[in-house]
Amino acid sequence: MSGAWAEALRGLRGRRGRTLLTASGIALAAAMLSTAAIVAYSLQTGFDRSATRAGLPDVIARFDEQPLSRVAAKIRALPGLAAATFRYEVTNIPLGVPGHEARNGVVEVIGPGRRGYAILAGRDLGVAPGEAVVEQGVARAWGIRPGATLGVQALGPVRVAGISESPDNVAFPLAAPRIYITRQSAEARFGHEADPVVNSAELWATDPGRLDEILVQARATSYGIRGLRFVTRAGVRILLDEAAGIVIALLVALSAIALLTAAVMLASSARAEVQRRLVGIGLRRALGASRGHVTLAQAAEALLVAAPASALGVLAGALLAQGPTDRLLDILNEAPPGGALALPLLGCFALTCLIPVLASAWPVMRAGRRPPIALIAGLELRSTGSGPRLPLPRPGGTLGLGSRLVSARRVRLASTLTVLGVSVAFILLMLALAAELGELANNPAALGKRYQLTAALPATAAPAVRGLTGVEAAAPRYEVQALDSFSLGETITVIAYPGDHTVFEAPSLASGGRLRGPRQAEVGLGLAQVLGLQVGSTLALQLPSGREARFRVAGVVNSLQHDGRVAYVSAAGLLAAEPQASEQIAIRLRPNANRAAISRGLTALGAAPAAASTAVGTGQALIAALKAILRIVAIVNGLVCLYALIQALVLTARERRSTIAVLRACGAGSGAVRLLLAGAAATVVVPAALAGVLLERLALGPALARLAAGYASLALGAGAGEIAIVLGGFAVFAAIAVLWVARVTSAEPIVGALGG
């Protein structure tokens, strides 16, 4: 065994240039794999980690305000309950620090017992009044540290005792800013109450596996508690996943593609290296080395290169991905994996060591079965030249010759094409996804919205708004939050217009048709899937007034608004059941309308206009973090492509050094060598790019769009811009690879190469 290691070390010392090239490839593959692994693992396990750290309750029950004694009596009677705490959640409270403020703050007045959040900095709330714990998203965005003073309307200034994290909701600014105060703090300000009111309860089960029994019992005994809805820990997880669900699912799926790409690239590189050295292997066999010895020596050599390269690559990938992933986890209120990442990274390291070792040892073991003389004679190397010719045109000229040289190694050509093709598709997918995210974040039209402005004016103001110059259409837009009558936990956004709503909002139809009357509704795909609705089904809604309204589903639409949990109905149908539905005027502008003039007109009518909201209007930070991750994955993948190209050209140039030397002896200068290599590069790049584009547009894009978001159809087919960027990048990479390899090849003495 020690002989094999010694031989491996000697071999590596003698081939420093090639060793470095191989090591670069392994490092790149390891970087790509570890980037994907970190993102996928962090996001997949983030919720469970933070839920455990925070001691998240198994069930959160929300209800209309009730005296604590009344709710506590019912809840404490539930079977299998380990603990319960009660809160009073107050919303739309203005709060802020100097330089930052929000009018939609949430103050959670918490009682004694478990808290359901983790303290990240500072300490938890004590008995002293006038203290608050601030949710980490707010603390990060506003630069709040323990000891700071926070202004809270009605409460006055409170001292920040600690910074908390709770995965029961996404963080500010995706969600409203949230703080926690003790009941003592509230009572110190507003006076003592013998039986305070509460509107939520957090329940911990003795056996979370038997949660269903608690829920059934709770529903049965909830008589008299209005507005009751339950959210389980699993439900919270689903809700949170939906905040970034599209991208999380895609990144998890794409890690599998990264693994495939890395495996193909490493295996092809290792195989090519062994193929090139078969003559030497034959010589050693002829001199008496056993098959096992040459195989071991090859495996040892591969391991000596792979281990440090893989370690470096994994480290680089970790450094690249860690920052944006942690930012994303912060936004989702999820805990970074920390030390738990060691195992998946170790897996990446092992994999990127194992693949080159196996890919090197396997062909040597196979070659070892042949007579040594066959290897010395290079039969393996020449066999490709005498094989059946492909029925392809045989291009002439120096470019054509380059193409033929690279095509002579069919297995390598196929594996390089696979790596590059998959990589092109992968990069295109990343870019398409980033573009789609940008579209969702910035363009209301991506949600099917055709209006640009809204104004908080009564419905009666619609004719006056329509009369403003530059306004194409204006109509009252009603929106209420309702619950499904059969599954009270599901909240639904109900939107209504008088007349044809598609003038203002026209999400595309997935099935059925548009609504035609006050008793019909169009529902979002997300809602249809959650409630099992289809065209002809009945949608029963519990409205805020307590009344129920029923609609027949006329069509299912692709809507990303509120995760597709949306229903469009006619204004007449909604107002009949909910006369107090909130209203505003939706305004559609003419092309090139003067927004400033319209804004002035609307202000004169009594309300300043607001821009139509986008899918992630408050989620710019999330989008930025996701885009950073996508860009890093795409960049690493692009570097892998550059490496694969250089590797293909270097191997071709080295194997065919005598051919190139003959050409140079015949008068080919460095320009002709560049032309030759350009032909070789084009043979690899052009079909790979075409295959990659087709793969992304026809297979990966549609498949991942389906996988990512069942509740809405996303256009993940790369556009002309993305394709142009990727193809342009490939052309630049090909030029870099050609120039570099041509320079190295032309510097080699012709006489030395003629013998090889």
Place this chain on the structure above:
Amino acid sequence: MTKSVGTGRAARQILRGVDISVEEGELVGVLGRSGSGKSTLLHLLGALDRPDGGEIVLGGERLTGRSDRSLARIRLRRIGFVFQSFQLLAECSGEENVLLPTRLPGAPRGGSGRARALIGELGIEPVAGRSPHELSGGEQQRFAIARALVNDPVLVLADEPTGNLDTTAAADVLRLLREMTGRGRAVVMVTHEPEIAAAADRVLEMADGRLG
């Protein structure tokens, strides 16, 4: 000319002051044992390598001190090479091998016509479309000779041109080399076989890096 290989204590002098002059229309044979430096001499004459000392003049044009690019152009237009192991490209047919130098950037015009004419003259037209591995040794060397001549060089350099051929094919190749000189070309052929060298107009013997 002088030429050494290696550096420091491993340095070894291959050519120790070689002086050679070849006239137009002359076939010169350089005879020597293996390791005598005859191939090195051929490489220097063909601008494939650079001498450590001395100078090389081709048709009044000094080759020493020129850039790689300029030397490549001279090789393309004025020098032809015939190698012992033919060095035909396996991916190209015999005819395509002959056409290779004509398709390089900077090659003189009319290469295709000259290639067809040469293939006809050398009697290899019937097998011109075959791949090298489908040709006999003699046929391969004819294609190699045609490739060396296709850009109409003034100097043809042949390194053991009959080394891989049987007696009949070797005689055939010698005849072709002789015919080349008839068109005003200078031909330098190196060999270790005295009977092959004897076919030359003038035979120079090389031993220990010196021409005798």
